[in-house]
Amino acid sequence: MSEWNKDNPLRVFEAFAGYGSQHMAFDRIKRQIPGFDFKVVGISEIDKYAVQAYGAVHGDCPNYGDISKINWDEVPDFDFFSYSFPCTDISNAGVQKGLEEGSGTRSSLLWECRKAIESKKPKYLLMENVKALVSQKFLPFYKKWEQYLADLGYDNYGMVMNAKDYGVPQNRERIFLVSILGDHDGFRFPSPIPLEKRLKDVLEPEV
Numbered sequence: 001m002s003e004w005n006k007d008n009p010l011r012v013f014e015a016f017a018g019y020g021s022q023h024m025a026f027d028r029i030k031r032q033i034p035g036f037d038f039k040v041v042g043i044s045e046i047d048k049y050a051v052q053a054y055g056a057v058h059g060d061c062p063n064y065g066d067i068s069k070i071n072w073d074e075v076p077d078f079d080f081f082s083y084s085f086p087c088t089d090i091s092n093a094g095v096q097k098g099l100e101e102g103s104g105t106r107s108s109l110l111w112e113c114r115k116a117i118e119s120k121k122p123k124y125l126l127m128e129n130v131k132a133l134v135s136q137k138f139l140p141f142y143k144k145w146e147q148y149l150a151d152l153g154y155d156n157y158g159m160v161m162n163a164k165d166y167g168v169p170q171n172r173e174r175i176f177l178v179s180i181l182g183d184h185d186g187f188r189f190p191s192p193i194p195l196e197k198r199l200k201d202v203l204e205p206e207v
Helices: 021-032 048-058 105-120 138-152
Strands: 010-015 036-042 080-084 124-131 154-162 173-181
Touching: 010 021, 010 105, 021 036, 021 048, 080 105, 105 138, 138 154, 138 173
Parallel strands: 010 036, 010 080, 080 124
Antiparallel strands: 124 173, 154 173
């Protein structure tokens, strides 16, 4: 992280941005690592309430809207691309319509991310989604995506992680895929830490 500083900030684009959880994570890193800096050069989000929440938390940021309609030539270059695409059609809580390319499902928006990656060739990619993405039913699509990135020159590191193993009192399993382009020193996911909080420690006494 030492190469990304005030004079050379890590340029970030958040696709399917929501309220900006990746932005929040980078804010924490900035507080923890002296000298590190980043800049969110743009987001992609269509839900009006999510857009309002992002603005309320992080301030103004260029929103390029529907990821399927973005002209990436009009977007500034970026080093880090996050793409937590909709889980609607792969989650066990839904009807599992799938994410096959061209199917028109919300989860199939994953394939629209190729335009951003091929246009900007960011050094780092981060994908997060429900554990069902690597279930027997959807694993072939995950593997196809992973192979696509490998063909572009990315090294891929995937792991299912549970929020309860990282200080959050919630049993929440998610698949994370970190992809790195070019020379690098490898990547290791963080080791689990003891859970010291319980749900009652974070719930508001009055709602």
